[in-house]
Amino acid sequence: MPEAPRRRIDATTLRGLAHPLRVQLYDALVTYGPATATMLAERFGESSASTSYHLRQLAKHGFVEEDPVRGVGRERYWRAYPGGSRLDRYDLSDGASGEAARLVVDEFQRAQSARLEHWLAVGYQQVPREWGAATMNATSHLRLRPEELARLSAELTAVVDAWQDRVADRDAVDGERIVEVQVRTFPVAAQDVP
Template sequence: MPEAPRRRIDATTLRGLAHPLRVQLYDALVTYGPATATMLAARFGESTGSTSYHLRQLAKHGFVEEDPQRGAGRERYWRAYPGGSELDSYELAGGASGEAARLVVDEFQRAQTARLEHWLTTGYLQVPREWGQATVNSTSHLRLLPEELARLGAELTAVVDAWHERVAGRDDADAPDDDAGARIVEVQVRTFPVAAQDVP
């Protein structure tokens, strides 16, 4: 089955995501996989009514959808839109769209940083040693031209995409026996120019 295309977030769809809880719900579905409104309510300390409402708003704007392979009756499972989404901060800069884009980026960054900090402080102690020894935490500084930075980003993305295709469909519910020990692994790839005036 062909992979769904990535959705480009524009000013209209951005309004459907520009709420802290909606970003958290969407991020949880992207990170941990399908869940019900009740499960997400427990994760974030919210009421089921609140998570249900915000999930419906996310669905209305195309960020999430019902998972047809899970759930029965009233307890619906939701999943992130399969193709993922991308946001161009330059296109959305300025005015209300710029503020909304900043909120969305900040919330995603906060969630990613929290997961990394948890891993570095106590998370590594909660898994077998082989998992900790298999991880990478690396920072490099390169002097690049814009086109080289773009090429580096494309190459790094291609590596991650290849791994994504390799393990696509691996799921706790139907994983083969040899995949039973698989865990969710977060791969954070960031490239950005460092200016002398940024941060000391």
Template structure:
């Protein structure tokens, strides 16, 4: 079986960064799994169709990245009506991507959080007609959101964080000539580093006052044009 194409991991945090301008105040990474023993959820055809809508991907990505939020906060963030975000959040909940946050259930408006444990979409899903189109929509939307956060960091975010955070940030591209088994081992070793950090910070609630969300974007792929342009 081909390796997972995309994988999301989630930390359920009590922090929330959804007011307008949140990127200016919260430049950084994806939450890690608060319960690392929870198995990754494989996305099947039915659940994939439930996610394959641009706004649903954006809502899910925002909950994964920034933590629990209400339909109103998400509507303000994406310039949508509360009715629209409420509807799409219910659809995401129906397909198991989000759930009500039990820690915030007593307020006037319900808070939603990404379902813990992570999800994975296998490469085979991309080559099956309409299902493949749905998979590509999901991948494209997630990639667009990731790219937007990276571009914002380079253009503006770097200048908005304390110096020690800016100096610790990494932006690197490396090219290696590898054999297939070496390529597979490289990916496994990189993921092992992230897994170790997930376990190290898992369940650290409340987060320390000086902690920030830090995003790790990891892509390894063979260059398609071996001989250059």
């Protein structure tokens, strides 16, 4: 089965995501997989009515959908839209779109940073030693031109995408865990910029 294309977030769809709780809900579905509004309400300390409303808004803008293989009757499971999404801040840098894009990126960054900080603080103590030994936390600094940075970013994305394809059909089984891959490529600020 071909993989769904990565969805490009434009100014219209951005409005459906530009709410802190919606970003959190979407991030949780991307990270941990399908869940009900009730499960997500418990995770975030919200009411089921609130999470249900925000999930419907996310669905309206194409970020999430009902999971067709889970749930029975009134128990509705939601999942992130297959293929994921991509936000280009340069395309959305003006006015209200710029503010909304900043909110969305900041919320995703907060969630990613929180998971990394948890791992560095106590997470490694909560997993068997082989899991800790298999991780990496590395920083490299390269002198690149813009086209080289674009190529490096594309190659790193291709590696992660290939692994996603390789394990996409797996259900949770013993010996497996969700592994977060955080890869960032960006130009470093000039030395005189704080």
